[in-house]
Amino acid sequence: MLGRKLVIDYSLYLVTGRELLPPGKDYYESLEESLKDGHVTVVQLREKNIDSGEFLEIAEKSLKICDKYRVPMLINDNLSVALALPERVGLHIGQTDIPVQQARKILGPNRHLGLSVHNVEQAEAAVDLDIVDYVGVGPVYGTKSKAGIEEKDVLGPRGASRILQALEKVPKRLPCVLIGGLNEKTAAGTLFGAVCDSNWPDGIAVISAIVAHPTPSVPAANLAKIVKSFKKAFDSHAKEFGAGEPPFTSYDIEKNTINKIAELLRFHRASQYGPPLIQTLTSHVSSTLSANIALAFSSSPIMSHQEAEAEDLGKVTGAVVLNIGTIGDEARRGMRAVGGAANRGGKPVVLDPVGVGASSFRKGVVEEIMNHTQITLLKGNAAELSAISGLEDIQSRGVDSGSGTLKDPVNLVVSMACKEKCLVLLTGKEDYLSNGQHAVKVSNGHELLGRITGSGCALGVVVAASMAAACNFTKHNKLPTTHLGSFMVHSDTNWLFIGALMGVLSMNIASELAAERSDVKGSGTFIPALIDELAAMTPEKIVERAKFGFV
Ligand code: 3NM
Ligand code: MG
Structure with missing residues (x-):
């Protein structure tokens, strides 16, 4: 693994949120249930209200679970926690956290680095810098899972699609995940809605849709299925028609x-x-x-x-x-x-x-x-x-x-x-x-x-x-x-x-x-x-x- 960067499948990206667990649900138990069937493809540990010592403790224990199911793990925001963990653990930062250039310098070239973008300008800036491995695009819908999101910030699928258009301008395509209010009802429409001329979302990131569920393995399986069917429908047609054409399957709409x-x-x-x-x-x-x-x-x-x-x-x-x-x-x-x-x-x-x-x-x-x-x-x-x-x-x-x-x-x-x-x-x-x-x-x-x-x-x-x-x-x-x-x-x-x-x-x-x-x-x-x-x-x-x- 040394010197080689992790290849991450972003299809179903779980962001943790201990405050959203159902009453009485243990965090580690929930994490293990979410991962056990192999549907979640990457995990980000998100902790907003604890000090670095406690975060590191949680991260070490969580990493054991992620390793057990061979799911890559990233740390939200906290550079020192990420650095205290093996190089295979990545970092995800937001626009108001440490600047990406600084983060990349400290992390070195091999550690996975993700960035949240909320508008076209931020997406273009991320593309120009060419030092992050993927971006999170959101919020697609209103959500209570992240503080400070207002209705005016909400992108909608079409807004997300504009950002994806901006991301596609890089010589090497920058992978992206959609985030914010995604669940079993919104995921499919949003994945398709976010497709633009020649770019498409790589997956969806969710907190509450999985974390707040009493049996998180259920939404994890359903969401994975949605992303899979999107990719299947989309990939096979993208090459043939270009991404601008919808990925139709041949249903019998004209019959009967x-x-x-x-x-x-x-x-x-x-x-x-x-x-x-x-x-x-x-x-x-x-x-x-x-x-x-x-x-x-x-x-x-x-x-x-x-x-x-x-x-x-x-x-x-x-x-x-x-x-x-x-x-x-x-x-x-x-x-x-x-x-x-x-x-x-x-x-x-x-x-x-x-x-x-x-x-x-x-x-x-x-x-x-x-x-x-x-x-x-x-x-x-x-x-x-x-x-x-x-x-x-x-x-x-x-x-x-x-x-x-x-x-x-x-x-x-x-x-x-x-x-x-x-x-x-x-x-x-x-x-x-x-x-x-x-x-x-x-x-x-x-x-x-x-x-x-x-x-x-x-x-x-x-x-x-x-x-x-x-x-x-x-x-x-x-x-x-x-x-x-x-x-x-x-x-x-x-x-x-x-x-x-x-x-x-x-x-x-x-x-x-x-x-x-x-x-x-x-x-x-x-x-x-x-x-x-x-x-x-x-x-x-x-x-x-x-x-x-x-x-
Ligand atoms: N970041 P849920 S939205 C952590 O727009 C986070 O960058 C966002 O939670 C962004 O899946 C969000 O419960 C919260 O809506 C996502
Ligand atoms: Mg942040």
Whole structure:
């Protein structure tokens, strides 16, 4: 080993935190349980409130356990403790600890040295110095495990992805682990969400997800499995397509699509789990219609913009809609909190960037949301999606700017889905839905939908409810869970995609049926008829009337 640097697998990086142990749980026992099955690949000892003597004692005992399971160990911050231990024990430092150049000088060339980075500048600086062995990128989500983390520090998967982009500029790639609020629910979506043009995370670092668990071997196994499936899906495709392309497995999404939609709607209507709660942050123009539409579609609307209750509601919601229609500062803060809570809970998030091209304020709001929250489905008309993707060929006129025509709608939805790692729904006379690999064109709908206000917003709610139903469905049938940006890992079927398509079809077919009614004379009488027809939507009607095809 002398003179040779340890090669570390960063897949599942356990950071210790004795203060987070469940009551009565012994630290060494917890550490041993975490390592015994071979899922944790590296351990960092993190102690903030003890002197170096006690830290060294704990470290020596911990090293015996790590050695027993052949897991490399690092010390957080404390250089003297690291130096008192064999050279195979590394050091991890933060931005406010000893400067990395000093640390490297004292440690010598062979000892493993890691650094925490929290923004692009720090990542670039780490790359330029070229003396650390890896970086920790965080906090991806809010966490109570580290003191002083505020909501404004939170990177989100997209923020992490920007940092990864900066890290890739080194001739020799700098490995990186994501940290902060990662657990069995957030890990998969975050790993995929953090992928950028040609760089990807090497693993995840966790404290509470393992340490705070009464049987830490369980989350360790589950988290290792998630990282493994990410790497498997990602590695095999990265070489072929480049990292910018999503690592799709070949699922059979095009087979029996209509039957799957019918099956999902049947399940949703029977609502074994009760109507999913759809937390809808939307404009005051469309609020009432959206809430009534949610109710008609076997869901419960809750129209809260409050940051203060985001975390509580996040525990019970089935899905979230972030609609920037008439957004103000309160809703802007609320969206950040609600999006974060939904990501932490693995709940689908629909973003409706109403009129985003109309002002730089709206553009800034959308950027902020997308940076912070891993969106599950991005919905917009031609003008809105063009504005987000940077296409200039369609000028937004405001909310009703759906009439623009796109040269290549299929390419737009596919490329945006790849880039943003979410489902993309382009609405218009025809609707297009893509997950980055598949794209489907839906020709149902009625022009009266375009003559009432808030029908697009209401569609966002129906799609959110449908994806919440898809999550319940996969849970109920014990299918591989489909989480956020991770939807492409699961080879079974893409139920989030099926869910979104079910929402689009339900709303559009309801509009056709409403328009056909003899009591509907125009947009005024159309609204109650639309609500009634959506409430009466059945799997049979969808099967009979659906007009869609893969394109
Ligand atoms: N460092 P948990 S976040 C130690 O952003 C640490 O650098 C972070 O704990 C960073 O897995 C964090 O319980 C705490 O959220 C991670
Ligand atoms: Mg530190």
